[in-house]
Amino acid sequence: MTAFGVVKFRSLLLVASFSAVIEFLMGFADSVIAGNLLGETALAGLNLLQPTMNFVSFAACLLGTGTAICFSIETGRFDSRRACEMFSQGVWSALTFGVLMMLALIFGRDAFLGMFNAGPDVLAYAIPYWNWFVPCAVLEPAAILLANAVYADGGGRLCFWSYLVQLGCNVGLSLALCKMIGIAGCAIGTVAGNGMAIAIMSLHFLRRGNTLKFMRHFAMGDLLRICRISFGDASARLCWAALFLLLNTFVIWRFGVETLPVLNVVIAVLGLSEAFNGPANAAQPLVGVYRGERNTIGVRTVMRAATRATLIEGVMVAGTLMAWPQLMTRLVGIDDPAILASACTAVRFVSVGLVCAALVCLFNSYYLFIDMPALACSLTVLANFVVPFALYQACGRLFGVNGVWCALGLAPVVTVLFVGVCLLARYGSRRFPLLISREREAKLHVFDLVLTAREITRVSSAVAGILRRAAVSQSTALRASLMVEEVLMAVKDRNGSRQIHAEATLDLNDGEVTLILRDDGEVFDITDADAKITSLRTFLVASVMEAQPRRMNLTTTGYNRNVFKFSTDKGANK
Amino acid sequence: MITSKKQDGSTLTVSLDGRLDTLTAPQLETDLEPLLGGIESLVLDFGNIAYISSAGLRVLLSTQKKMIAAGGTLTIANAVPAVREVFDITGFSDILTLA
Numbered sequence: 139m140t141a142f143g144v145v146k147f148r149s150l151l152l153v154a155s156f157s158a159v160i161e162f163l164m165g166f167a168d169s170v171i172a173g174n175l176l177g178e179t180a181l182a183g184l185n186l187l188q189p190t191m192n193f194v195s196f197a198a199c200l201l202g203t204g205t206a207i208c209f210s211i212e213t214g215r216f217d218s219r220r221a222c223e224m225f226s227q228g229v230w231s232a233l234t235f236g237v238l239m240m241l242a243l244i245f246g247r248d249a250f251l252g253m254f255n256a257g258p259d260v261l262a263y264a265i266p267y268w269n270w271f272v273p274c275a276v277l278e279p280a281a282i283l284l285a286n287a288v289y290a291d292g293g294g295r296l297c298f299w300s301y302l303v304q305l306g307c308n309v310g311l312s313l314a315l316c317k318m319i320g321i322a323g324c325a326i327g328t329v330a331g332n333g334m335a336i337a338i339m340s341l342h343f344l345r346r347g348n349t350l351k352f353m354r355h356f357a358m359g360d361l362l363r364i365c366r367i368s369f370g371d372a373s374a375r376l377c378w379a380a381l382f383l384l385l386n387t388f389v390i391w392r393f394g395v396e397t398l399p400v401l402n403v404v405i406a407v408l409g410l411s412e413a414f415n416g417p418a419n420a421a422q423p424l425v426g427v428y429r430g431e432r433n434t435i436g437v438r439t440v441m442r443a444a445t446r447a448t449l450i451e452g453v454m455v456a457g458t459l460m461a462w463p464q465l466m467t468r469l470v471g472i473d474d475p476a477i478l479a480s481a482c483t484a485v486r487f488v489s490v491g492l493v494c495a496a497l498v499c500l501f502n503s504y505y506l507f508i509d510m511p512a513l514a515c516s517l518t519v520l521a522n523f524v525v526p527f528a529l530y531q532a533c534g535r536l537f538g539v540n541g542v543w544c545a546l547g548l549a550p551v552v553t554v555l556f557v558g559v560c561l562l563a564r565y566g567s568r569r570f571p572l573l574i575s576r577e578r579e580a581k582l583h584v585f586d587l588v589l590t591a592r593e594i595t596r597v598s599s600a601v602a603g604i605l606r607r608a609a610v611s612q613s614t615a616l617r618a619s620l621m622v623e624e625v626l627m628a629v630k631d632r633n634g635s636r637q638i639h640a641e642a643t644l645d646l647n648d649g650e651v652t653l654i655l656r657d658d659g660e661v662f663d664i665t666d667a668d669a670k671i672t673s674l675r676t677f678l679v680a681s682v683m684e685a686q687p688r689r690m691n692l693t694t695t696g697y698n699r700n701v702f703k704f705s706t707d708k709g710a711n712k
Numbered sequence: 713m714i715t716s717k718k719q720d721g722s723t724l725t726v727s728l729d730g731r732l733d734t735l736t737a738p739q740l741e742t743d744l745e746p747l748l749g750g751i752e753s754l755v756l757d758f759g760n761i762a763y764i765s766s767a768g769l770r771v772l773l774s775t776q777k778k779m780i781a782a783g784g785t786l787t788i789a790n791a792v793p794a795v796r797e798v799f800d801i802t803g804f805s806d807i808l809t810l811a
Contacts, residue, residue, distance in 0.1 A: 595735045602731075602763060616763055616794040623733055623765045674773075678766040681802045 141586045142641030142656060143428070143440040146697065147420055149658075151447055153294040155416030157285075160301040162413035164308055164331065165191075166406050166469075168267075168324040171312045173399070174471035176263070180321055181470060182398040183263025185386065186254055187271070188405060189379040190243070196375030197239055198279035201232045204368030206286035207506060208360075210423045213290075213349070214430015216690045216701060222351040225287050227360040229352065232283045236276030243272045255390065263321045270325030277332035284339040290423040291350045292696025293342040300338035304331040347661045347693050370506050370514025377522035378408075384527060385542075393539045400481045403466050404543060407488045410455060411550075414496035417447040418503035423695040425507045431654060433643055434574045435584045441504060441572055448500045452493035459489040480539070487543035494550035495521070501571065508574060521553040581608075581646040589630040589638040589657070597642050598623040601653070608646055614704040617682070618644070618653050621702050624679045625655050625664050629698070631675065633659040651704040658697045665691040665700055713740050715760070722752035725789075729760040732768030741771045748775075752784045755811075759790035764798055772808060787811050 172180040205228025212221035247268050251261060281304075289297045308331030315323025342348055382405060389397050421444040428436030459466065463485035464478075472478050498521040505514035526549035533541030562570050569575070583604055587593040598619045605615035622642055629638060640657040663669070664679065671677045683689060688703035713736050716727045724747060730736065748754065754775070776786040789811045791799065799805040 591734045595731075595733045598733065598765075599731060599763075612762070612792065612794040613797055616798065619763055620765055620798065627734060627766075673766075674770050675766040678769065678802055685801045 139586050139588070140639075141439045141584075142639050142658075143424055143436050144443045145639045146424055146658065146695070147440050147443045147447075150294050150420035150423070150695075151416060153298045154289075154420035155447075155451065157289075157294075157298050157301045158416040158419060159413045160298075160305050161415070162409060164301075164305050164328075165195075165409055165412065167305065167309050168312065168328060169402060169406065170469050170471070171309070171316055171324055171327075172263070172321055173402075173469075175313075175316050176321060178399045178472070178474075178477075179259050180263045181402050182256075182395065183260045183321065184267060184324075185398050185402050185405070186251065186256055186260065186264045187268060188386070189383040190250065190268070191271070192375045192379035192382065194239060194275055194278050195282075196372050196379065197235050198232070198282040199375055200365055200368050200372035201228050201235065201279055202282035202286040202368070203371045203503075203506070204228070204364035204366070205283055206290040207367050207422065207426055208364055209287055209350075210290050210426025210695075211430045213692060213694055214427035216430075216692055218349055218692060221349070222353050223355040223357075224360060224364065225350055226353040226355040227357065228283050228287065228364060229280075230356050231361050231364070232279040233276070236279045239275035239279075240272055243268070243275055254386070257395070260395070266320065266322040267325045270322045271328065273329045274325075274332060277329060277336065281332045281335045281339070284336060284342075287350055288339050288342040289419065290426070290695065291342065291348060292423075292693070293339070293345065293348075294696075296339060296342050296345075300335045303338055304335040307331040307334045347696065349693060366511050367506055367509070370502055370511050370518050373515055374502065374518045374522050377519055381523050381526060385530065388530070388534065389539075389542065392534060396477070397480075397539060399470070399472055399477055400484050400539075403470055403472070403481045404484050404488055404546060406470070407459065407466055407485055407492075408495075408546065410492060411495040411499050413455070414448060414451055414492075414499045415503070416451065417444040418500045420444065420447075421500075422503060422507060425504070427694050427699075429507060429509075431643070431645075432578060432647075433582065433584070433645070433654075434576060435579055435582055436641075436643070437508070437574060438572060439584075444500055444504075445497075448496045449493065452496035455496075456489045456492040459492070460486050463489075483540060484543040487540065487547040490547035491550035494554040497554055498550055504572070508572075510573065513573075517553070517557055520557065521550055525549045525553045525556075578645075578647050583644040583646075585642040585644075587626075587640050587642070589626055589633075589640055589659075591627070591630075594623055594626045594630065597626075601642065601644055604644060604646075605651065608706075610646075610651060610704075610706045614651055614706060617686070618651060618702070618704055620678075620682060621653055621686075622655065624675060624682065625700060626657070628664060628675055628679055629657045629659050631673075632662065646706075649706065651706060653702045653704070654699065655702075656694070656697055656699045661693050661696070661698055663691045664698070665689045714743050717747065719751075722750065722784075723755065724751045724753070725755040725757060727757040727760070731763040732761055732771070733763065733765045734767040737765070737767035737771045740768075741774065744771075744775055748778060748782070751779075751782075753787065754779055754784065755787045755789050757789050758792070758795060761795055762792060764795050769798075769802065769804060772804070776808065785809060 208224035209221045308327045312324045312327030421440050424440045463482040466485050467481040502514045502517050529545035530542045533545035585597045602615050602619035638659040643654040645652040690701045715729045718725045779786045787809045
């Protein structure tokens with residue numbers, strides 16, 4: 139039987155992976171268009187701006203990821219008001235940061251570009267792009283925050299479409315305008331794409347089942363919580379910004395400005411780790427909710443599926459690039475045979491580390507989910523700055539330009555091995571690599587089922603058996619068992635012949651009995667005691683709900699989730 | 713489900729065992745059907761029934777309807793407190809005769 143968490147993970151994975159790939163392509167689109175339409179000098183000009191663009195992404199990610207994780211955790215705790223407060227906090231903060239960054243871009247342009255010894259031909263491309271890119275400082279954080287929040291609220295499909303429209307708008311406008319007004323057209327396309335994405339994702343607020351509500355809320359403590367949680371993830375952008383800045387300088391100084399187009403391709407391949415965010419993004423809302431419930435079995439189940447998906451994606455992409463490196467080099471319009479050969483070698487070297495880079499990406503996100511931001515941050519800094527910096531400095535000096543590419547490929551492998559050994563030594567093999575305690579699992583029981591009468595009664599009977607053996611009162615045992623059968627049968631009846639996956643979690647920790655029922659059927663509130671009575675079953679469900687004061691329903695990532703709490707004492711449920 | 717049957721004149725006592733749920737309730741209804749002929753008083757001994765769901769309640773309701781139509785009665789005997797609680801919550805304790 140496939141676990142409910144895995145079923146939900148798979149249903150989110152496709153959209154999450156496509157969205158991640160589109161997100162990567164968006165970051166890469168301007169380089170492709172500039173390289174093909176305007177030539178290699180334009181590509182070099184765009185490369186000078188890479189650290190700035192990474193910094194904007196860093197700020198966007200700092201707020202977007204943390205907001206979505208906090209939203210999921212509060213939703214997992216059934217505190218929808220706090221969840222919406224965290225979302226509102228994220229929105230206000232993104233707008234404030236955006237305006238500040240925009241001012242910094244307006245006034246800091248010449249100082250930044252002056253740091254490089256780039257010629258006027260390269261600057262002729264960098265400056266117009268910079269000027270038109272400025273509005274992205276506000277739009278990108280807003281777009282990323284909305285995408286993360288809408289995704290966590292079950293709007294995965296809408297996110298996918300918004301990404302697709304964003305890419306289409308970005309590429310279409312950039313292509314059209316680039317021919318007319320040069321590289322500024324690429325930047326205008328990027329700005330328009332972000333605007334379109336925001337417009338489309340705003341449709342989520344009109345959707346039935348939307349739990350994202352905007353409130354007037356701003357608390358410094360909440361902002362710090364958001365930043366603390368997402369710093370590990372966002373710091374990847376900051377590390378890239380610093381690494382690419384140093385790498386640009388190192389490559390120009392040691393191998394000449396003609397190496398920049400190859401470096402641009404290498405940076406695109408390194409950026410592919412962004413495209414591996416699919417499994418982490420799909421796992422995030424599920425792990426967040428399981429974490430809120432303190433259901434470590436659920437966390438482990440989802441993460442097992444996410445790791446498997448990450449490895450498959452990593453191997454497939456790395457294999458493809460090793461076999462056909464031209465896929466990347468041709469994309470940016472490199473025609474010169476010498477540069478092309480050098481770029482193909484570079485792509486092959488860098489691809490070696492892609493599987494490990496994908497794992498770093500997943501576990502960085504995971505350590506954020508489980509509230510270990512220091513570890514996530516260390517992993518990010520090691521993988522995206524310290525190890526590649528140390529390796530390319532050494533290998534570049536020893537083996538020339540190919541040594542640099544080789545170092546960048548080996549960096550994620552070295553990081554994974556190093557961090558893996560450290561964590562094994564610190565936490566032991568039983569807790570590695572998820573680092574969660576299994577203490578609660580002795581009193582935690584998870585049943586996965588496809589809704590059929592036989593399966594439902596099997597689980598209902600098993601719940602009664604567990605409670606009987608745990609010496610829980612007969613009344614509680616019967617009520618919990620009854621909830622399983624009646625609620626799940628009501629869900630089954632409501633969904634007709636459609637196959638519905640469900641999960642029943644029985645938690646005997648904390649001196650009480652908690653029953654959590656979730657299903658991927660039609661969204662409705664079974665705990666509503668005033669619901670319309672259409673059968674003896676719905677009558678019994680309504681009667682039991684009325685006599686069961688400790689009940690909650692919350693639509694979570696687009697599925698039904700009902701929680702019932704019972705006392706273990708006899709008669710205490712009344 | 714049915715563990716024993718004891719007939720004393722026109723009174724039939726049927727002892728039940730286990731869970732009366734979505735799967736077992738239809739079977740009980742089928743098993744009871746041939747036993748109802750010529751019976752004026754049907755007693756269902758619930759002493760060993762630890763669980764009843766809406767499917768079980770539906771069988772009790774339909775059996776009571778048949779008994780009343782034939783001029784007879786249905787009595788639920790020895791129901792454990794947890795099962796009685798279900799009868800109380802749903803108001804079935806006012807409809808059924810509990811002993």
